[in-house]
Amino acid sequence: AQTVTQSQPEMSVQEAETVTLSCTYDTSESDYYLFWYKQPPSRQMILVIRQEAYKQQNATENRFSVNFQKAAKSFSLKISDSQLGDAAMYFCAYSSYLTGTASKLTFGTGTRLQVTL
C-alpha cells in the first residue's frame, strides 16, 4: 500500500516571501500521479498542482511549482510571492496510474500554512 508523509504540521511565511512544503511518499509502482490540494477555511478542496511520475520536468502553475525527486520519492511544493489568500491547509496526495481508469487518492496528514503581513 502507498503512504504519503507530510512532516511539517505547520509552516509560516511572510507575505511576498517564498515557502516550501515537504512531502515524501512510499510506493513500489513506477507510474503514478502526485498532487497538491489546498483546503482553505471554507473546507473546499482545490487542486493546486499535479505531477505525472513519468515526466521528468517539474510542474509549474503560476506562483506554485514542485520539486519532484522520483528516486528519493520526494514531492515538495514551492509557493513564491506568498499572498494572504494562500493561507490554508495543504495536502499532498498520491494516486496510481491505471491506463484509462481512475484510482483513489491517498492523502498525507496536511501542512497548515500561515501567511503573515
Add this chain to the structure above:
Amino acid sequence: DAGVIQSPRHEVTEMGQEVTLRCKPISGHDYLFWYRQTMMRGLELLIYFNNNVPIDDSGMPEDRFSAKMPNASFSTLKIQPSEPRDSAVYFCASTVGYTYNEQFFGPGTRLTVL
C-alpha cells in the same frame, strides 16, 4: 458547470438516528468517490464507483455504512444507526477515468452525531 454538489452542508443528529448524505457529480464524470475527513485519521477513502458500480468499498468502516449510486448523477452515503464517532466531514469527489485523475471535490457535509 456547477461543480460537485453535496447536501446537506451541515447535519446534526442524535446517536442512533439514520443519516443520509447526498452527492451530485459533475456531468460526464464516470467516477465518484466518497472520502471522510477527521482530525484523528485525516482524509480517507470510503468507497468509489465507476459507471454507477461500486469498485472498492474496503474503506467503509462497518456495516452501518452503505453507499449507492442509482444513476450517473446521484449518489448517497447512509449511516444507520449513527454513532458519535461518525462525526466528520464527508466529501464527495468525481473525475473522468481517462484523464490524469484530477478529482473535483464537493464542499463537504459536516456531520455531528450527538
